[in-house]
Structures are given as structure tokens and as C-alpha cells.
Amino acid sequence: MEIPASTVSTCLPLAHRLRRAALVALLLGLWAPAKIVWEQRIAHEQDVLRYGGAPMTLHLRDQLGQGLTIGVLSGMRSVVADFVWLSVTTSWMTEDWWQMGAEINLCTALQPRAPVFWDMGGWHLAWNASIAAMEDHTQPNPLRRLKASRFWIDRGRDIYLRGIENNPTNWQLWRDTALLYDQRLKDFRTAAYYYQKASEQPNAPIYLERFSAIMYNKVHANDDLSAYVAWKALWERLTPEERQMKQHEGDRIEKEIRGLEQKLSIPKEKRVFPN
Amino acid sequence: MISALYRILTIGRNTLTEAVRQKVLNVLLIFSIVLVGCSVLVSQLATPGLDSAGLFDAQIKFVKDFGCGAIGLFGFFIALLSTAQLIPQELHNRTIYTILAKPVRRSEFLLGKFLGVVLLLALCVALMSLAFAATLYWQELQGLQATKAAYTADPHWQSNPVVVNLYNHDVASIHQQTRDPQIIEAILLIFAKLIMTSAIALLISTFATSSIFTIVTTFMIYLIGHMEGTARAFWLANGAHVSLWQSGLVGFVSLLIPDMNSFTIVDEILAGNKVPWSHAFNLLGYADVYLIVLLAVSIVIFDYREI
Amino acid sequence: MNAEINGQLLWPSATRTNKLSGPSELHRRPACGGYRSQKNGSGRSLTLQNFPLGKRPAFDKISTMESSAPVAAAFAAETIGLTKRYPLTWKRKVLVALDHLDLLIKPGEVFGLLGPNGSGKSTTIKLLLGLIVPSEGEARVFGLPPDSIEARRRVGFLPENPYFYGFLNGDETLRFYGKLCGVNGPRLDQRIEELIDLVNLQNGRERPLRSYSKGMLQRIGLAQALIHDPDLLFLDEPTAGVDPLGSAQIRDLILKLKKMGKTVIFSSHLLEQVQEVADRVAIFSLGKKVLEGSLDSLLTENKGTQINLPADLSAEQQQRVLAAIGQAGIGASEGDIRFTRPHLSLEQLYLRTVQGKIGSTTQEPDRK
Numbered sequence: 001m002e003i004p005a006s007t008v009s010t011c012l013p014l015a016h017r018l019r020r021a022a023l024v025a026l027l028l029g030l031w032a033p034a035k036i037v038w039e040q041r042i043a044h045e046q047d048v049l050r051y052g053g054a055p056m057t058l059h060l061r062d063q064l065g066q067g068l069t070i071g072v073l074s075g076m077r078s079v080v081a082d083f084v085w086l087s088v089t090t091s092w093m094t095e096d097w098w099q100m101g102a103e104i105n106l107c108t109a110l111q112p113r114a115p116v117f118w119d120m121g122g123w124h125l126a127w128n129a130s131i132a133a134m135e136d137h138t139q140p141n142p143l144r145r146l147k148a149s150r151f152w153i154d155r156g157r158d159i160y161l162r163g164i165e166n167n168p169t170n171w172q173l174w175r176d177t178a179l180l181y182d183q184r185l186k187d188f189r190t191a192a193y194y195y196q197k198a199s200e201q202p203n204a205p206i207y208l209e210r211f212s213a214i215m216y217n218k219v220h221a222n223d224d225l226s227a228y229v230a231w232k233a234l235w236e237r238l239t240p241e242e243r244q245m246k247q248h249e250g251d252r253i254e255k256e257i258r259g260l261e262q263k264l265s266i267p268k269e270k271r272v273f274p275n
Numbered sequence: 276m277i278s279a280l281y282r283i284l285t286i287g288r289n290t291l292t293e294a295v296r297q298k299v300l301n302v303l304l305i306f307s308i309v310l311v312g313c314s315v316l317v318s319q320l321a322t323p324g325l326d327s328a329g330l331f332d333a334q335i336k337f338v339k340d341f342g343c344g345a346i347g348l349f350g351f352f353i354a355l356l357s358t359a360q361l362i363p364q365e366l367h368n369r370t371i372y373t374i375l376a377k378p379v380r381r382s383e384f385l386l387g388k389f390l391g392v393v394l395l396l397a398l399c400v401a402l403m404s405l406a407f408a409a410t411l412y413w414q415e416l417q418g419l420q421a422t423k424a425a426y427t428a429d430p431h432w433q434s435n436p437v438v439v440n441l442y443n444h445d446v447a448s449i450h451q452q453t454r455d456p457q458i459i460e461a462i463l464l465i466f467a468k469l470i471m472t473s474a475i476a477l478l479i480s481t482f483a484t485s486s487i488f489t490i491v492t493t494f495m496i497y498l499i500g501h502m503e504g505t506a507r508a509f510w511l512a513n514g515a516h517v518s519l520w521q522s523g524l525v526g527f528v529s530l531l532i533p534d535m536n537s538f539t540i541v542d543e544i545l546a547g548n549k550v551p552w553s554h555a556f557n558l559l560g561y562a563d564v565y566l567i568v569l570l571a572v573s574i575v576i577f578d579y580r581e582i
Numbered sequence: 583m584n585a586e587i588n589g590q591l592l593w594p595s596a597t598r599t600n601k602l603s604g605p606s607e608l609h610r611r612p613a614c615g616g617y618r619s620q621k622n623g624s625g626r627s628l629t630l631q632n633f634p635l636g637k638r639p640a641f642d643k644i645s646t647m648e649s650s651a652p653v654a655a656a657f658a659a660e661t662i663g664l665t666k667r668y669p670l671t672w673k674r675k676v677l678v679a680l681d682h683l684d685l686l687i688k689p690g691e692v693f694g695l696l697g698p699n700g701s702g703k704s705t706t707i708k709l710l711l712g713l714i715v716p717s718e719g720e721a722r723v724f725g726l727p728p729d730s731i732e733a734r735r736r737v738g739f740l741p742e743n744p745y746f747y748g749f750l751n752g753d754e755t756l757r758f759y760g761k762l763c764g765v766n767g768p769r770l771d772q773r774i775e776e777l778i779d780l781v782n783l784q785n786g787r788e789r790p791l792r793s794y795s796k797g798m799l800q801r802i803g804l805a806q807a808l809i810h811d812p813d814l815l816f817l818d819e820p821t822a823g824v825d826p827l828g829s830a831q832i833r834d835l836i837l838k839l840k841k842m843g844k845t846v847i848f849s850s851h852l853l854e855q856v857q858e859v860a861d862r863v864a865i866f867s868l869g870k871k872v873l874e875g876s877l878d879s880l881l882t883e884n885k886g887t888q889i890n891l892p893a894d895l896s897a898e899q900q901q902r903v904l905a906a907i908g909q910a911g912i913g914a915s916e917g918d919i920r921f922t923r924p925h926l927s928l929e930q931l932y933l934r935t936v937q938g939k940i941g942s943t944t945q946e947p948d949r950k
Contacts, residue, residue, distance in 0.1 A: 001868040002675045016715065020579040024572055031568045032530040036507065038561050039534045043504060045554050046540060075468075075501055075535060078542040079344040082317075082337050114546040116332045205444050207437060246436035278764060285761040289747070296749045369745040373806070376711050376739035376816075377762045378731045582713060 081110040097129040115170045118163025126156025126180050153184050174198035188215040206247050228260040282379055283387040290391020294357055304399055307349035311406040314341030331418040335452045338414050339545040342407040350469040353399050358476035359489040361388050382574040392473050400466050415453040460555045461544040467562040468538040474569040481577040500535030533565055658814050658845040659687040659710050663719035666705050679705040681869040692840050694856040695849040697866030703849040707816050738807035742818040744799035748792030752783055752802055763810035777805040796823045817848035833859055
């Protein structure tokens with residue numbers, strides 16, 4: 001039987017409905033401030049862990065396009081970054097260096113704490129792109145080719161340095177920077193510095209500790225004094241047991257020090273190996 | 276209390292049985308396992324024609340990201356679809372009448388149904404994780420093989436201690452990436468995120484009139500949840516400088532929508548960065564408490580719902 | 583399924599007038615003026631003091647119902663001013679599904695709810711099961727709120743349509759509902775065997791319910807309603823869509839349950855079947871209870887006498903009977919008195935035929 005709505009007050013008792021609303025409000029009201037506090041704590045911890053990634057700005061969104069933006073927004077940031085990386089490989093194979101550079105920037109912006117993007121991105125720019133520019137004979141002027149090559153080396157170096165900023169304890173990025181100064185820029189002193197920093201990072205391979213000193217041998221004016229200081233510092237850092245170990249090449253270190261002490265005529269009382 | 280738990284468990288097992296006997300979910304699960312396996316192929320795409328020993332890092336990153344991404348994505352679909360039709364199906368088929376005519380409380384019914392979905396998700400994530408472990412193992416074998424091949428090019432390599440040291444270092448690096456115990460942490464966090472998604476869908480379904488509404492709304496909350504951190508920071512920082520309407524909207528998001536983006540710490544774990552277990556437990560605790568709140572509100576709303 | 587009384591398959595005769603039941607006083611409620619939900623200080627319960635009494639009908643198994651004990655314990659189900667309204671938002675109207683229902687059902691009764699579709703029968707059952715909340719008024723089951731766990735432990739429900747899980751087989755279904763009712767272990771196993779035998783579902787126990795016929799679904803429904811041996815059973819259209827043999831079996835089961843002291847409340851459109859099993863009925867229309875009482879009292883005509891003779895009377899014999907009646911000074915004219923042959927109901931004929939009690943099916947009773 002249907003009757004007009006105005007003749008009755010409710011279909012459910014008022015107390016019944018009020019009770020429901022009150023309970024829900026109470027539960028959410030108690031939880032909401034606790035939620036905010038807890039989330040702030042989690043966010044702070046994650047900042048300390050240096051987790052980040054560029055905020056989803058319009059600029060980033062334009063670069064990604066709609067589909068990938070949804071992917072990032074739904075928490076698939078790393079997968080999206082990997083997808084974009086596929087196009088880096090493609091651009092490298094088609095030798096579209098500007099496109100490749102932009103995509104490397106995008107990947108590193110999406111996932112700055114993935115060392116592999118910085119590592120390989122810098123390699124692509126400072127080696128592949130720069131060598132291609134050097135051998136690009138569509139540009140007849142060799143000086144212009146050199147300038148272009150140097151441009152890509154600088155881009156690569158920027159990538160490595162920003163990578164180090166985001167991943168300061170990653171030995172590979174320090175090593176890559178040293179390699180760049182060593183092989184591409186021939187700046188052996190700076191290379192020595194970066195090799196030294198690389199060897200100080202956790203999990204760094206042992207051989208890196210010698211590379212810093214070796215760089216001084218390659219300095220154009222043969223900076224024997226700096227080399228001696230570096231070899232001596234290395235010798236003093238090693239324990240007696242480590243000096244005996246084959247991987248530390250104690251014999252070689254001793255040979256280098258003896259040779260340099262001779263060459264520099266270090267007074268016997270100040271020598272590491274007076275005999 | 277014990278009898279209530281027993282009833283919840285009975286309903287939970289029944290829900291799991293129903294889900295397992297449904298063909299749609301089986302297809303979704305098989306597809307997801309296949310996709311996890313295919314992550315290996317994608318990793319080959321990333322480094323075509325290059326020496327795989329030297330580029331193992333890039334390949335393993337792809338395998339991990341795609342594998343866990345597939346677990347997260349398919350787990351999301353399974354969580355959403357199975358939860359969204361949990362209550363509407365019972366109401367539509369009226370099977371809820373027969374159950375509630377028994378000495379079963381509405382809260383026990385709801386918790387039992389949710390338990391069934393949790394068990395289903397646990398099963399699916401476990402199976403997908405096994406597939407993922409298999410792909411990691413396969414990738415490890417490939418990496419070790421390629422590394423060995425690169426070194427054995429020099430027949431006297433084993434007599435040079437420096438080279439041996441380098442080889443051991445490379446092998447250790449491979450093992451460190453494929454046998455990283457932090458991967459378990461990552462999968463636990465993915466699972467927690469799926470459970471939260473499911474709880475949100477359950478809450479909405481307690482008052483929604485159709486599954487479609489539940490699915491769409493949950494998906495939107497899921498997306499907005501990834502921006503909740505930004506909204507919260509904005510709301511806390513900008514007291515008086517914005518209009519009441521803007522403040523209200525941002526405040527609503529901050530106060531009620533969960534911070535889904537905090538779970539993307541999984542990307543950090545998979546990239547090899549150290550994320551301590553204390554942080555993971557902090558996140559898991561947050562998810563647990565949020566789950567309890569969502570379930571409590573769901574129970575209140577459902578208790579008063581006309582069926 | 584065998585349910586016999588005195589060695590023969592049970593169906594009462596078509597008419598009830600020859601059945602002598604005790605003093606059959608009409609147990610009528612005052613129309614529309616009875617029980618509103620009067621909330622006094624304590625609020626709720628209906629006591630014998632404010633219950634207008636006539637002589638109460640006698641029931642076989644009920645001993646000392648009339649006492650000063652609180653009515654809450656004495657009734658299997660009771661409603662006081664029970665009302666249910668549904669909003670029809672788009673029409674700006676309200677649907678009154680049940681309008682101030684007052685009902686008292688004693689333990690051990692078989693109570694029938696009759697009425698056309700949409701008259702409030704299913705709504706009454708759902709309110710008494712605690713599945714829906716009343717807009718006004720109150721319902722109680724064994725003195726307890728219907729949505730309480732304690733009340734539902736004593737209640738079984740056979741829904742109108744098979745509201746069961748199609749992916750479970752017969753065994754799994756009974757096991758599932760049994761566990762929900764707190765029956766488990768060996769007792770549950772035993773109970774399942776008993777009920778499968780009772781409802782004759784041995785063939786279907788391993789098959790999923792989605793492959794069951796309507797009759798099988800009703801039978802499994804009955805089995806799950808009985809799994810925890812409840813004291814009160816709600817049967818919503820128990821014989822709807824079931825063939826006559828099956829519905830006779832269900833009817834026999836209801837009578838058997840009554841013999842066991844259980845209370846049965848059922849709704850049905852099949853009036854003849856209701857007539858055969860119910861002790862009391864209530865007739866609903868448009869959400870209101872229009873009539874209520876025992877079948878004897880409701881169906882007995884106020885005036886007149888019917889005599890059944892086992893022999894045929896010739897025309898001459900009929901005249902002599904008429905003369906004798908005339909001499910008895912009853913004051914009835916010849917035109918008021920009719921001689922007819924007793925009739926079987928169609929159902930009785932069908933059952934006899936199907937169960938092989940009559941050899942030939944061509945015989946037709948004479949009609950006058």
C-alpha cells in the first residue's frame with residue numbers, strides 16, 4: 001500500500017539513523033588526526049632514506065604523456081621509468097642524441113635512486129654521443145667536431161655528478177666520473193680524486209684504492225711528489241696483514257714507493273723503506 | 276569469542292572456495308604468472324646485442340621492476356574485482372538472507388567475506404612470487420654464465436689473484452641483486468597495499484548499490500591516494516592563504532584518503548637501496564591500523580543497511 | 583521420505599466439519615483497535631493483563647499455557663504493532679509493506695500466513711528473522727529480539743527461492759550452514775546423514791546446487807533449515823513450484839515436525855495445503871492482517887448441519903429422509919436441503935493415481 005510521504009515521518013527510526021552516523025563520525029574523527037601524524041612520520045623517514053623523485057609537475061606530465069602519467073600516479077613509477085629507458089636504447093641505436101639526452105633526463109627524474117640510469121646514461125652521452133660527434137664528417141671542420149664532442153662529454157659529466165648527489169654512497173658513479181676525467185678529459189689529477197672517493201665507498205672493489213695513485217703517474221708533468229704522497233698514504237692505510245694479501249698487491253706498492261723515494265731523494269730517516 | 280572466530284573462518288573459507296572455483300580469477304592469475312615470466316624477455320629488450328655480463332645490472336633491474344610490477348598490478352585487479360562484487364552478489368542472489376537467518380552477526384559475515392578475499396590475495400601473491408623467484412633464478416643463471424664466459428676468455432685467469440678477486444666481486448654482485456632478502460620486504464609491502472585497496476573497496480560496497488560504482492570509486496581513491504602526500508604537505512603548510520573551499524577539499528583528502536604513495540618505497544628496495552625493516556614495520560603498522568578503521572566503519576555501515 | 587501416522591499416508595479429508603476438535607471459540611482480535619506499540623515505562627512487553635481474552639482454543643500438545651507467567655516466554659513468536667515502510671523516493675511516496683501487525687504464535691503451533699502477492703507475508707517473516715528492521719513496533723522470538731544470536735539459534739528458515747551457493751554441492755552446503763549454526767565434528771556428520779535421508783537427497787549430495795531441480799532445491803533448503811534442530815521454522819512458500827508428490831511429502835514433514843513439538847510458521851498461496859496442516863492462519867491484504875483464527879472456527883459455517891453417509895440413497899430413500907427431517911420440526915423447506923455425493927479433491931485423486939492406489943484412471947465420480 002502506497003501512501004504519500006508527507007503523512008509519515010520516517011521509514012527507519014531516527015535514533016537508528018543517528019546512531020549510525022554518530023559511530024562513523026566518531027571512528028573517522030578519532031583516526032584522522034592520528035593518521036596525519038603517522039603519515040608525516042613515515043614521510044620524514046622516507047626523506048631521510050632519500051627516497052624521492054620529481055614531483056608530478058605539468059612539465060613532467062607533458063613529457064610522459066597521459067598513459068605513463070597514470071602509471072606513475074598508480075605507483076608504478078619504476079616500471080614507467082624502465083619503459084622510458086627502452087626508448088633511450090632505441091634513440092642510441094638510431095643515433096638521435098638529443099632525444100636520448102631528454103629521455104635520460106626523464107628516467108633519472110622519475111627514479112633518481114636507481115644508479116643504473118645515471119651510470120648508463122652518462123656512458124651514452126660522454127662516450128657514445130661524444131665519439132659519434134667526433135667522427136661525424138658531415139661537419140668538415142675538425143675544431144667544430146671537437147667542440148661538439150666536448151659538449152656531449154660535459155653533458156655526461158653533469159649526469160654523473162647529479163647521480164652522485166642523489167646516490168652519494170654508490171662507488172660505481174664515483175668510479176665512472178673518474179673514468180671520464182681519465183679517458184675522456186685527460187685530467188688525471190681530478191681523476192685521482194674521484195678514484196680515491198670511489199675506493200672509500202661501501203662495497204668498492206679493492207683495486208680502486210691503487211688507481212688514485214696510478215693516476216699521478218699519468219699526469220703530464222709526471223707529478224712524482226703527489227704520486228709519492230698517494231702511494232705512501234695507501235701503504236699506511238693498509239694493515240700488515242693486508243699488505244701480505246695478493247689482492248692488495250703490497251709488492252707493487254712497495255716497489256712504487258721505493259722508486260719514488262729514490263727519484264725524489266727523500267732523506268733516509270723520512271723514508272717508508274729506508275733500506 | 277571462539278565461536279565467532281569459527282564462524283568468520285567458515286565464511287572466509289567458503290568465500291575463498293567460491294573465488295577459486297571462478298574461472299575469471301583463474302585466468303587472471305595464469306596471465307599474471309605468465310607476465311612475471313615474460314619480464315625476462317623485456318629485460319633482453321632493454322639491452323639488445325650487448326654483452327650481458329657487463330649489463331646485468333640493467334637487466335636485473337628490469338626483471339625485478341616488471342616482476343613486482345606485475346604482482347602489484349594484477350594483485351590490484353584481483354583485489355578490486357573480487358572485493359567489489361562480494362556484497363552486491365550476496366545481496367543480488369539473496370544468499371545473505373539464508374546466512375543471516377542463522378546465528379551469525381552481520382559483522383561476522385562481513386569479516387568472514389573479507390577474510391576470504393585476504394586468503395585469496397595471499398594465495399595469488401604467493402603463486403606470483405614463486406614465478407618471480409623462478410625468473411630471478413633464471414636471470415641469475417644467465418648472469419653467472421655470461422660472467423664466467425667473459426673471464427674464461429683468458430685461459431690463465433685463475434692464476435692471477437687480482438682477476439680472481441674481480442670475478443668473485445662480480446659473482447657476489449650478481450648474488451646480492453638476485454638473492455636480496457629485502458625482496459621479501461618488498462612483496463610484503465605490495466601485499467599490504469593490496470589489502471588496503473581491498474578494504475577500501477569493501478567499505479564502499481557496504482553502501483554502494485552497484486559493483487561498477489565501487490570499482491570506479493575505489494580506483495579513483497587509489498589514484499588520489501598517490502597524491503595524498505602532496506595534498507597533506509600543502510594543507511599543513513598553507514593555513515590561511517587559500518580559500519575555505521580549497522582548504523576543505525585538500526583537507527578532506529589529507530584526513531580521509533590513505534597515503535598510497537608511501538608504499539612506492541618498494542621501488543627503492545628493488546633498486547638495491549637499503550630500506551631498514553623498522554621502516555617497513557612502520558608502514559605495515561600504518562596499513563594494519565588503517566585496515567582496522569576501515570573494517571570498523573564498514574561494519575557500522577553494514578549493520579544498519581537494509582537488505 | 584516417509585511420514586506416516588497410523589500406518590497410512592496422511593491427508594485429511596477435504597472438509598473439516600466432521601472433525602471434532604474441542605471448544606472452537608473464535609480467537610479473533612478486535613479489528614484495528616488492538617495493539618498499538620504502547621510504550622509505557624518499561625516500554626515493551628505485552629502481558630496477559632492487557633490481552634483481551636475469549637476462551638482460548640485447545641491444542642494437543644500445549645499443557646499449561648494459561649498462567650500468570652510473562653507472555654514473553656510463552657510465545658514462539660509475537661509482534662506488537664509491527665510496521666515496515668519503504669521509501670519510494672522517486673515517487674515521493676512511502677510503501678507500507680506491513681501496517682501495525684499484532685500476532686501471537688504459541689510453541690508447537692503450525693501457523694499459516696495467507697494473502698496475495700505483496701500483502702506482507704514475506705515482510706513479516708523477514709522481520710521475525712531479524713533480517714530487516716521495523717519502522718515501528720516490535721517483534722520477539724521466544725521472548726528475545728529476532729536479530730539476537732540466541733533467538734536465531736532456535737530458528738530455521740526455508741527461503742522462498744533457493745538463496746544458496748550454486749558452486750557448493752549438497753554435502754558442502756549442509757556442512758557450511760551447520761558450522762555457522764555451531765554444529766560441527768561427528769555430530770555434524772551424523773546430522774547431515776540424517777537430513778539427507780529425511781529429504782531423500784542421496785543422489786544429489788555430490789552434485790553442485792546449480793544443477794539441482796526446483797524440487798531438489800526445496801529439499802536441500804529444508805535440510806539446511808533443520809540442520810541445527812531448531813524449535814521454530816519459517817517456511818516461505820515451501821511448496822511453490824514443487825510437483826504434487828513432492829509437496830505432499832513436504833506437507834507430511836510439516837505435520838511430523840509438529841508432532842515433534844516444533845513451531846512452524848509458513849506462507850503459501852496453495853490454500854488447500856494450508857488447510858491440511860495449519861492450526862491457525864492469518865489472512866493479509868495490502869500490508870494489513872485482515873483475519874486471524876483457527877481453521878475450525880474460521881471455516882465452520884455459522885449455521886447448518888452436514889451429515890455424511892457411507893451408502894448411496896435412492897430417490898425414494900431420499901424422500902423418506904426429507905420427510906423425517908420435516909417431522910423433526912427443524913423448519914427447513916425441501917428446497918434448502920441438498921443431497922450430494924462426497925468429492926475427492928483433485929490432489930487426493932492425483933496422489934492416489936500416482937501412488938497406484940486406484941487401478942483405473944477412467945472412473946469419474948458422479949456429480950449432482
